[in-house]
Amino acid sequence: MSFLDIGLALLVVLVAVWTIAAQDLFASAVGYVAYGLLLALVWIRLYAPDVALTEAAVGSGVTGVLLIAASKRLGALKIAALEAPPSLAFKLLTGVLALLVASALAAAILMLPDPPPSLAPEAAVAAEGPGAGLGNPITAVLISYRSFDTMLEKVVLILAVLGVWSVGADQAWGGAPAPLRRSKPYPAMVFLAQMLAPVGALIGIHVFWVGADAPGGAFQGGALLAAMWMVAMMARLRDPPRIDAQWLRLALVAGPAVFLVTGLAGVVMAGNFFAYPPGLAKPIILFIEAFMLMSIAVALPALVAGPPSGRSEQ
Amino acid sequence: MTPSILAGLVGAALVGLGLYGLILHPHPLRKLLAFNLIGSGVFLVFGIVARRGAAAGFPFDPIPQAMIITGIVVAFAASALAVALILRLSAKSGRVTLDPDAWAKQNGADAK
Amino acid sequence: MISLLDLFSVAAISAGALFFFAGTVGLLRFPDSLTRLHALAKADNLGLGLVALGLIPRAESPLAALKLIVIWALVLLSSASTAQLIGRSLSRGRK
Numbered sequence: 001m002s003f004l005d006i007g008l009a010l011l012v013v014l015v016a017v018w019t020i021a022a023q024d025l026f027a028s029a030v031g032y033v034a035y036g037l038l039l040a041l042v043w044i045r046l047y048a049p050d051v052a053l054t055e056a057a058v059g060s061g062v063t064g065v066l067l068i069a070a071s072k073r074l075g076a077l078k079i080a081a082l083e084a085p086p087s088l089a090f091k092l093l094t095g096v097l098a099l100l101v102a103s104a105l106a107a108a109i110l111m112l113p114d115p116p117p118s119l120a121p122e123a124a125v126a127a128e129g130p131g132a133g134l135g136n137p138i139t140a141v142l143i144s145y146r147s148f149d150t151m152l153e154k155v156v157l158i159l160a161v162l163g164v165w166s167v168g169a170d171q172a173w174g175g176a177p178a179p180l181r182r183s184k185p186y187p188a189m190v191f192l193a194q195m196l197a198p199v200g201a202l203i204g205i206h207v208f209w210v211g212a213d214a215p216g217g218a219f220q221g222g223a224l225l226a227a228m229w230m231v232a233m234m235a236r237l238r239d240p241p242r243i244d245a246q247w248l249r250l251a252l253v254a255g256p257a258v259f260l261v262t263g264l265a266g267v268v269m270a271g272n273f274f275a276y277p278p279g280l281a282k283p284i285i286l287f288i289e290a291f292m293l294m295s296i297a298v299a300l301p302a303l304v305a306g307p308p309s310g311r312s313e314q
Numbered sequence: 315m316t317p318s319i320l321a322g323l324v325g326a327a328l329v330g331l332g333l334y335g336l337i338l339h340p341h342p343l344r345k346l347l348a349f350n351l352i353g354s355g356v357f358l359v360f361g362i363v364a365r366r367g368a369a370a371g372f373p374f375d376p377i378p379q380a381m382i383i384t385g386i387v388v389a390f391a392a393s394a395l396a397v398a399l400i401l402r403l404s405a406k407s408g409r410v411t412l413d414p415d416a417w418a419k420q421n422g423a424d425a426k
Numbered sequence: 427m428i429s430l431l432d433l434f435s436v437a438a439i440s441a442g443a444l445f446f447f448a449g450t451v452g453l454l455r456f457p458d459s460l461t462r463l464h465a466l467a468k469a470d471n472l473g474l475g476l477v478a479l480g481l482i483p484r485a486e487s488p489l490a491a492l493k494l495i496v497i498w499a500l501v502l503l504s505s506a507s508t509a510q511l512i513g514r515s516l517s518r519g520r521k
């Protein structure tokens with residue numbers, strides 16, 4: 001176990017402690033983004049490059065944008081958070097509880113079974129067989145071995161978007177969410193958006209395409225595309241679309257819809273729900289992933305943009 | 315102690331830290347941050363299980379890793395929903411708090 | 427016997443690490459946010475550039491080396507723009 005591992009572990013815990021202990025909400029959010037990036041390095045050390053990509057893009061990047069935008073909107077409401085600080089006894093009790101939970105989890109980890117059980121052989125079979133030709137076993141697992149889970153996860157994303165939209169005022173339904181910045185954008189921001197967005201979109205599509213054989217995939221590529229759209233929205237080059245826009249709703253639903261139809265077609269063509277006919281597996285998987293990419297790239301900015309805001313709201 | 319076990323212990327520590335922050339912080343957004351910390355600690359524990367399950371020619375077990383990727387995206391969706399609810403609650407009630415007693419003290423202007 | 431290319435890599439990456447160290451010391455020790463931005467810009471541009479330069483001989487294909495240069499160019503773009511934006515909001519009085 002090298003110096004790098006120990007140093008990374010220490011750094012991750014220290015940044016997490018700082019995120020909890022920081023006085024200011026903005027400082028805490030920035031600490032969380034830094035923590036996410038360090039965690040991506042830990043994932044690389046654990047031989048999980050796809051997870052590292054997803055953590056850096058979604059877990060740290062897009063969540064960071066969400067939290068910072070939320071803290072800005074909360075600040076704009078101009079209401080003070082008046083709270084009585086918790087008493088020392090309460091803090092001690094909570095500390096003891098947290099310590100107990102952490103120790104129980106640590107004990108469970110130290111007592112993990114020693115010839116470690118593994119589902120890797122099943123995944124290898126899935127990558128060879130129905131996911132034929134896929135060099136990335138994680139893509140094979142996502143779209144072929146656990147395809148139903150992935151489709152339901154896309155449906156969960158749509159449910160979250162519906163939930164976020166429902167939170168707005170009744171008379172604002174159908175309108176557009178508030179723009180991500182109120183006033184005129186800074187020229188530096190516009191320059192960044194105009195240069196970065198096309199390059200970032202290309203990289204996102206590349207990450208998606210390469211994900212069939214190398215680390216990458218629809219989630220990571222979709223997160224990159226979503227981030228580029230958010231950069232464009234932050235520079236007011238585009239405003240968040242109206243939530244009753246036909247293309248928005250079609251793009252959102254396209255991912256799981258295509259997935260479901262392909263799964264049902266598998267009953268007819270390959271004899272089983274979500275089975276792919278051999279030989280056609282890789283093109284079908286890429287076809288499904290392309291629509292998933294579009295869905296994710298549309299759902300993530302919709303979640304960050306928030307509920308529609310009518311005239312009566314801010 | 316292998317790197318996996320060390321990372322697992324870090325995950326356990328993160329869950330404890332997140333729980334502490336979730337219970338103690340009065341501000342709802344900081345509670346959300348702490349909750350995300352708990353989530354990423356759990357994902358780390360999942361990840362070391364994936365690393366330890368190296369077999370069949372792969373240096374990792376792909377199935378837990380696929381579940382972690384799904385989990386990260388779903389955790390973001392849940393955070394976004396929580397943020398929307400917190401913003402709406404604060405705009406309606408005029409206070410940034412999750413304490414129901416603070417709500418009950420308001421007379422008149424709450425229901426909608 | 428260490429080859430010349432390996433020596434070049436080690437030298438470039440060490441120089442890059444030196445710039446990162448200097449940038450971090452500046453971040454911690456400079457009195458003002460604007461001066462800290464200045465220190466960070468050095469770390470980002472020169473430090474990362476030297477590290478990328480040192481990694482190029484070790485890339486497994488010319489395409490991978492090109493990717494390293496593209497990464498450096500993207501970081502250059504975003505760090506320059508972000509420094510401008512932070513400086514702008516600092517000059518408007520936000521701490």
